Amino acid sequence: MGPYTITYFGVRGRCGALRIMMADQGQEWKEILMDFADWTKGDLKASCVFGQLPKFEDGGLVLYQSNAILRHLGRNHDAYGKDGKEAARIDMMCDGVEDLRLKYGKMIYQEYDTGKDQYIKDLPNHLDKFEAVMAKNKTGFLVGDKPSFADYSLFEVLLNHLVLCSSCLDTSPSLKSFVEKMSARPKIKAFLGSDAYKKLPINGNGKPVIILNKEG
Numbered sequence: 001m002g003p004y005t006i007t008y009f010g011v012r013g014r015c016g017a018l019r020i021m022m023a024d025q026g027q028e029w030k031e032i033l034m035d036f037a038d039w040t041k042g043d044l045k046a047s048c049v050f051g052q053l054p055k056f057e058d059g060g061l062v063l064y065q066s067n068a069i070l071r072h073l074g075r076n077h078d079a080y081g082k083d084g085k086e087a088a089r090i091d092m093m094c095d096g097v098e099d100l101r102l103k104y105g106k107m108i109y110q111e112y113d114t115g116k117d118q119y120i121k122d123l124p125n126h127l128d129k130f131e132a133v134m135a136k137n138k139t140g141f142l143v144g145d146k147p148s149f150a151d152y153s154l155f156e157v158l159l160n161h162l163v164l165c166s167s168c169l170d171t172s173p174s175l176k177s178f179v180e181k182m183s184a185r186p187k188i189k190a191f192l193g194s195d196a197y198k199k200l201p202i203n204g205n206g207k208p209v210i211i212l213n214k215e216g
Contacts, residue, residue, distance in 0.1 A: 003027070003028040003029055003030060004022065004027060004028075004029040004030070004056065004057065004058055005029065005030045005031075005032065005056070005057040006018065006019075006029055006030070006031055006032065006054055006055070006056055006057075007032040007034055007044075007053060007054060007055040007056075007057075008031070008032075008033070008034060008053050008054040008055070009033065009034050009035075009036060009039070009053065009204060010033045010034075010035075010200060010201075011200055011201050011202065011203060011204050012156075012160075012197075012200050012201070012202045012203075013202070013203060013204065014053075014054055014066040015054050015066070016156040016159075016160070016202075017066070017070060017149075017152045017153040017155070017156040017157075018054070018056070018066065018069055018070060018073070019191070019197070020152050020155065020156055020188060020191060020192075021070065021073055021077075021079070021149060021152040022073065023187050023188060023190070023191035024147070024152070024185055024187045024188045024191075025073070025077045025079070025187075026187060027077070034053060036204075039053075048064055049064045050064055050065065052064060052065075054066060054069065056069040056072075058072065058076075067094060067098060067153075070094065070149040070150075070152070070153060071091075071094075071149060073149055074090070074148060074149035079146075079147060079148045079149050079152075080148060080149065081143060081144055081148060082144060086143050086144050086148075089142075089143045090142070090143045090144075090148045090149065090150045091150075093130075093133065093142045093143060093148075093150040093154070094149065094150040094153055096129065096130070097130075097150060097153045097154045097157055098153075100126055100127075100130075100157055101153075101157055103119075103126065104119075104157065104160065104161070104164075105203075107119045108203050108205065108207055108208075109203070109204075109205060112205075112207050116164070120164065120165045120168065123161065123165070123168055124171055124172070127168070127169070127172050127175060128172070130142075130154060130172075130175060131172040131173075131174050131175050134174040134175060134178055135173075135174040140177065140178060140181050141178070142154065147182070151178075151182070154178075155178070155179060155182045158175060158178075158179050159179070160202050162179070163202060163208050163210055164208050198210075
């Protein structure tokens with residue numbers, strides 16, 4: 001397995017969780033960065049199954065749709081539960097994360113200036129579902145006793161929300177502990193501290209602005 005190849009724009013976006021998962025699993029991958037101007041020419045877009053990136057290549061297998069790619073990585077790297085029941089629950093949680101990601105994306109791209117404050121105010125009502133699942137499982141992960149692809153997806157979404165509002169997890173102790181635990185995993189810690197990660201904006205419109213520390 002691997003090295004993999006990702007074709008995507010120069011943002012974290014829909015590849016954020018993929019990159020974090022591959023880093024934590026010790027996988028190598030090649031990045032082909034697509035310029036927005038080149039994308040609008042339409043040649044690559046026309047070749048994509050749904051006219052969207054990311055494009056993910058694993059040898060002769062070419063995949064689109066970020067959650068399908070996460071599931072493929074989950075199967076490849078033992079991050080899809082220990083049995084069918086766990087796998088079904090992981091799928092459920094991944095779909096729940098996707099719902100949150102879509103709400104976040106709508107705010108970022110359509111309502112940032114007018115809706116950010118209300119979004120942050122409502123955020124506890126969106127996070128409490130994940131908090132309840134995490135607290136009930138008692139392992140520090142959504143399902144089972146090790147990270148699944150759904151955990152990587154949730155982790156990356158929560159990192160993005162912490163940039164938006166640094167106190168957003170203060171009323172979600174299990175989620176706050178989860179982010180700390182994932183961030184401390186050696187390979188994730190190294191990746192999050194790398195220039196390759198830090199140089200990329202979170203979203204295509206540059207919002208929210210990432211404030212780097214003095215070491216960054």
